[in-house]
Amino acid sequence: MAKCSFPVLAFLSAALLSPASAASLSAASFAGQVIYQVMPDRFFNGDPSNDGDADLANPRAWHGGDLAGLTSKLSYLTDLGVSAVWLTPIYQQQTGRSFDTDAYHGYWPADFRKVDSHFGTQAQWEDLVKAAHAGGFKVVLDQVINHFGYLAPAVQAQPSWFHTQADCDKATNKDVVCPLAGLPDLRQEDPAVKDFLFQNDAYWRGQGVDAFRYDAIKNVPQDFLTALLTRDKAAGTWTLGEYYGADALSVAQYQKAGFDSLFDFQLQDAMKQSVMGGSGLSRVASALDALNSVPKPDEVALFLDNHDLPRFAQGSLFEDTGIQRTKYGLRALMTLRGVPVIWQGTEIAMRGGADPDNRRDMRFESQWTPAEKQVFEVTKNAIKVRRASAALSLGTQTRLNLPDSLSANLMVLLREDKKSGQRVLVVWHNGDGRASYSVKTSLAPQALTRGLFLDPGETLSSAKMSVSGGYLHLSLPPKTAAAFILGKL
Ligand SMILES: [Ca+2]
Secondary structure: OOOOOOOOOOOOOOOOOOHHHHOOOOOOOOOOOOEEEEOHHHHHOOHHHHOOOOOOOOOOOOOOOOOHHHHOOHHHHHHHHOEEEEEOOOOOOOOOOOOOOOOOOOOOEEEEEEEEEOOHHHHHHHHHHHHHHHHHOOEEEEOOEOOOOOOOOHHOOOOHHHHHHHHHOOOOOOOHHOOOOOOOEEEEHHHHHHHHHHHHHHHHOOOOOOEEEEEEHHOOOHHHHHHHHHHHHHHHHHEEEEOOOOOOHHHHHHHHHOOOEEEEEHHHHHHHHHHHHOOHHHHHHHHHHHHHHOOOOOOOOOEOOOOOOOOHHOOOOHHHHHHHHHHHHHHHHOHHHHHEEEEEOOOHHHOOOOOOOOHOOOOHHOEEEEHHHHHHHHHHHHHHHHOOHHHHHHEEEEEEEEOOOOOOOOOEEEEOOOOOOEEEEEEEOOOOOEEEEEEEEOOOOEEEOOOOOOOOOOOOOOOOEEEEOOOOEEEOOOOOOOOOEEEOO
């Protein structure tokens, strides 16, 4: 729920926590998790009785998806193999439309502590949390801290809670004081507003939420964020900030300020260009190198697309290309240090342009094409491989230098879990055809090793690796990511 453009630099005030004091409060970690992002209205309709004026033909209207639907599809998430579920906001929204659009997305709140009737009842929320926890999922809830919905009664009832046009006009930090997309902008410097937002967090923590995804963090004051995050850390709540367009520098600055995690938009953009768009891998390599200097690289949220961006597969002209490259992208994502986040439908290479086209209704197995089923199977396999490997889930990440002539089509990462001694060699192959490479290496000799990722129906990967005579030998299918177990440390 934010718009800006690259490049992005975050300017933080002196009021922030020092890195040391922020780190000392840290309690929660999502290292090793794989998050699945759900927009409940567009996921699954488990209770037609709450549909209200849903209109499936209108992409800007409510569609009827709800909490009961998500609960009934937790088995789908278990099958996919993810470990956490992030819900876009589910609390009570404004009544009526703004810009000819319903508040189906959840970012136009009216009552922050009540489940919206379209999403279900308080009891259905409790059922969901109970079932999710019983299924081993962590629950991540979107928290809006910047604004109310345009038509929320509070805007008229409590005008002192909101910035005015005059505040905006005289503000030095327009991002913080001026409305985001015209939304009624909360005055977090008002103690009553601050306390209201603190209590919203406390309320949802009490409702079983394990982590918050904070919307539009560049649009709220830093000292407010610091106070909010201090409370979250003390309570053991993991925090994920959305700073639209964030690069590794922004990630580092906000982690130092107390966030456990931010989304890395720079890496997302690089992967879109390289994996889906077909340009070389150098921008991906740079984005990964930049992450080496963030305080908590294991916690950084990695993603191919989300509800605010065109779909990952949307970047390709042909259907089969979009399918093939989404498999590549999802496998590649599962090889990286950090916390992968999958937006509902990306695991079947769903298409869609800008909002609301990127929020088409989720489709499930009986509705899939054979190609979509294949993408799902590839994703499921890649998640399974990642979660079974301490090196891929939790290991350090070192990018190996390659000759310039190879670096557009090849990227090699060494993932090492120091605790277990497990090591995995990751290779991204961006070439259009099957290819073999021999690269000088200091790795110890190793017999022919097959890749860990399997295509549907395959029992032995066609991706091959060996090390002999001081050379790393690779034989790789086109446009894919591979991972090979290396001898222990
Ligand atoms: Ca419904």
